[in-house]
Amino acid sequence: MILDTDKEYLEKKLEEISSILPEGIINKLKNSISNYPAQISKEEIDKIIELTLRDYSSSLIHPGEAAGVVAAQSIGEPGTQMTLRTFHYAGVRELNVTLGLPRLIEIVDARKIPSTPMMTIYLTDEFKSDKEKALSVARKIEYTRVESVVDSTSIDINSMAVVIHLDPKMLQDKGVEVEDVTKAIKKLKLGEFEIQQGEDEFTLNIIFQNMDSVTGLFKAREKILSTKIKGLKGIRRAIVKKNGEEYVIITDGSNLDGVLGIKGVDVSRVETNNLHEVEVTLGLEAGRELIAKEIKKVLDEQGLDVDARHIELVSDIMTRTGDIRQIGRHGVTGEKTSVFARAAFEVTVKHLLDAAARGDVEEFKGVVENIIIGQPIKLGTGMVELSMKPATR
Amino acid sequence: MSELSDRPNGNYILSWRRRLTIYEKARIISARTLQLAMGAVPLIDMNSLSKDVTSMEIAEEELKRGILPITIRRRFPDGGYDIVSIKDISGE
Numbered sequence: 001m002i003l004d005t006d007k008e009y010l011e012k013k014l015e016e017i018s019s020i021l022p023e024g025i026i027n028k029l030k031n032s033i034s035n036y037p038a039q040i041s042k043e044e045i046d047k048i049i050e051l052t053l054r055d056y057s058s059s060l061i062h063p064g065e066a067a068g069v070v071a072a073q074s075i076g077e078p079g080t081q082m083t084l085r086t087f088h089y090a091g092v093r094e095l096n097v098t099l100g101l102p103r104l105i106e107i108v109d110a111r112k113i114p115s116t117p118m119m120t121i122y123l124t125d126e127f128k129s130d131k132e133k134a135l136s137v138a139r140k141i142e143y144t145r146v147e148s149v150v151d152s153t154s155i156d157i158n159s160m161a162v163v164i165h166l167d168p169k170m171l172q173d174k175g176v177e178v179e180d181v182t183k184a185i186k187k188l189k190l191g192e193f194e195i196q197q198g199e200d201e202f203t204l205n206i207i208f209q210n211m212d213s214v215t216g217l218f219k220a221r222e223k224i225l226s227t228k229i230k231g232l233k234g235i236r237r238a239i240v241k242k243n244g245e246e247y248v249i250i251t252d253g254s255n256l257d258g259v260l261g262i263k264g265v266d267v268s269r270v271e272t273n274n275l276h277e278v279e280v281t282l283g284l285e286a287g288r289e290l291i292a293k294e295i296k297k298v299l300d301e302q303g304l305d306v307d308a309r310h311i312e313l314v315s316d317i318m319t320r321t322g323d324i325r326q327i328g329r330h331g332v333t334g335e336k337t338s339v340f341a342r343a344a345f346e347v348t349v350k351h352l353l354d355a356a357a358r359g360d361v362e363e364f365k366g367v368v369e370n371i372i373i374g375q376p377i378k379l380g381t382g383m384v385e386l387s388m389k390p391a392t393r
Numbered sequence: 394m395s396e397l398s399d400r401p402n403g404n405y406i407l408s409w410r411r412r413l414t415i416y417e418k419a420r421i422i423s424a425r426t427l428q429l430a431m432g433a434v435p436l437i438d439m440n441s442l443s444k445d446v447t448s449m450e451i452a453e454e455e456l457k458r459g460i461l462p463i464t465i466r467r468r469f470p471d472g473g474y475d476i477v478s479i480k481d482i483s484g485e
Contacts (some may be wrong), residue, residue, distance in 0.1 A: 062414035063467075065417040385466040 001041050002033060008035075009042055013049055021056055040259035040366060065380045068317075069367075071310035075295075078304035079104065097273075098123035104298045107291060110318065112276045117234070117254035122269035138238035138265045141251070146184065146224055149176055151202075153225070155217055161207040162221045170203055174220035176229055178202065184229045190220050199236050232258035241369035249299065256281045287324050293314035341368040406475060409467075411482055417465055418456070421479065425452035425461060436460050 010033060014026050021029075029052060033040055040048070062065065071265060084100045098106065098116045106114055121141075127133040151167035182195055183378070185206065192209040196272060206224065211217055234255035241248050251259075256277040260267050272278060273294060279287035292315040299306050317332055318324055325331035329346050336342055339355040339362050355362075363369055367377050376382035399405065413421070429448040430436060436455055439446075455461050459480055467475045 018480070057408070062416060063409070064414055064416040380416045381420045381423075381470075384414075384417045385422060386420065386463050387466070388461075388463050391462055 001036060001038075002045070006040075006042055006045065010045055013045060017049065017053060020053065025052070025056065051196075054063060062130050064380050064383045066367075067313060069379075071313040074306055075299075075314065078299060078302075081304065082298075082302045099298060099301050104295065107275065107294050107298070108314070108318075108327050110275065114273055117252075117274045118272070119235075119249075119251040119254050119256070119259060119274075120271040121249040121251065121259060121273075122266040123249070123264050124266050127264040128246035128248075128266075131247055133264065134240045134249065135174070135375075137262060138240050138249050139247075140230065141232045141235050141255075141259060141262055142174070142238040143233060143235050143253070144174045144176060144229045146181060146227045146229060149174055149181065149229070150225065151179075153220065153221060155214075156205075157214060157217070159207055160209075160211045160215065160217060161205050162224060163198060164204045164206065164224070165198075165205070167204040171202075178204075180229055181304075185224055188223060188227060190223065191251045192222075207230065217242040232262075234258070235350075247353075275324060284319055288315045288319040291318060291324070336366065338362060338366050338369045340366075340372050341366055344368055344372065368370055406469075410475075410477060412478075413465075413482055414436060420460065421463060421465075422449065422452045422456055425463075 014030060015368075018026060022362075029049070033045065033048065038052050045183065063228070079101065082104070096116060097103075098114065102115075105114065121137075122128065124136060125136060139145070139329065146164070149166055149170045151165045153172075154163045156163055157163075157348065164181075166181065171177065178201065182204065185195060191211070194207045196205045196207065197203065198205045208217065208220065211220070232255040234253045235251050235258075236253040238249050238251045241250055245256060254272045254274040254277060256270065256272050256274065259265055259270060260281070273290075275287055275290055275294070278290050283311055292311050295311045295314065297307065299311075313329070318327065323381075325335070332392075334342065339351060339360050343349075343351040343355075354360075362369060365373065365378065367379065370377045370382075407424060412427060426449045435451050437451070437460065439451075442451065442454065445465055456479070459482065461479050464476055464478045469475070
């Protein structure tokens with residue numbers, strides 16, 4: 001701890017070095033000095049700060065360090081320890097999320113649609129403590145088709161009608177009324193038809209006036225069954241879960257644009273694992289953050305500890321040119337200017353032939369091509385240019 | 394020297410003026426070791442060193458005493474460069 005009179009002095013000193021040391025370290029310094037059991041004098045504060053500065057500057061990396069190679073190895077080596085099992089209960093039994101090595105490959109390949117898209121939707125204060133309200137939002141966004149509330153169907157050739165028998169239990173489960181189904185079917189473009197109530201309130205007879213063939217009738221039935229009643233495209237299931245004090249919606253499927261427009265959704269906390277959606281809706285920097293976050297998630301789940309800066313280097317490289325490109329033939333590696341580097345990666349002959357036909361020039365600036373011809377690499381010691389002027393006697 | 398402080402990383406470049414990177418140090422020692430091994434005359438008094446000293450140890454001692462007449466050209470990504478003389482670098 002420090003005397004109250006010294007508090008200002010500490011603040012001032014920390015303010016001076018705020019441009020040199022990162023914020024996290026300054027906060028740690030402040031906390032540990034203030035909370036130290038013994039008393040710390042002004043001179044000791046000075047000494048502590050000086051030692052911290054010295055320690056910090058001597059641990060910065062030296063110019064010339066092969067940061068990319070180090071990052072690649074730092075992620076690749078724990079990667080060999082990752083198991084290949086892909087499924088994991090994300091807290092909910094029905095949802096299986098891709099994790100581990102396959103997910104890491106998905107992220108690094110910048111795949112547009114992940115194999116298990118998933119969203120975690122937090123609700124606004126008004127909605128988050130009320131289970132009914134949460135359920136209403138979940139029902140609103142879950143993509144419901146006619147076929148999911150249908151018990152059975154049949155075709156009546158005599159009157160050229162499609163008969164649909166609805167399941168009252170499913171209707172209640174999905175929060176759908178018979179009128180909603182009728183309304184959705186009415187919107188279809190199937191020529192002239194009329195919807196009548198059948199034997200009971202849950203049966204609909206859809207009679208077609210101008211249907212000429214039986215196959216047309218079957219096609220119409222298919223179309224009716226796959227008609228959307230409500231919900232957002234892409235959200236296969238929406239499940240309400242209690243997370244501590246609040247209710248949260250976990251979805252199987254992802255539709256960021258749609259979800260952001262739903263009332264009751266806390267827009268500042270919506271989470272998704274679909275990189276492409278985030279890049280398109282929230283921008284490239286958000287996409288970059290998500291890449292780093294998703295990779296860290298994969299490694300953490302496997303119990304592997306990789307420093308954040310290696311992961312951030314990967315996400316920085318992937319987003320360097322303005323959109324998310326994959327590390328691979330159609331992205332970062334494929335856009336290298338060196339012919340030999342591309343040829344050494346994949347499709348060797350094609351690259352060499354095209355380069356020869358075009359008259360490309362190989363400049364030998366990078367790592368791969370210099371290794372191929374046996375020259376020192378322009379990193380580390382290979383980056384040092386010395387000249388000597390022996391003293392003349 | 395005045396243009397350096399205008400750069401956004403001017404302070405960073407200046408902070409390295411009196412330091413050698415580990416890569417520069419390795420390169421200098423290895424180059425000097427090769428010279429000595431191929432018959433160059435040591436620039437320090439051999440009597441101050443132990444009897445069975447290796448070329449590399451001579452080179453390390455020469456660097457430590459700051460008597461090597463070597464300069465380093467440090468290139469920046471924008472094409473500019475900085476020339477640093479080892480003799481000016483404080484004893485490492």
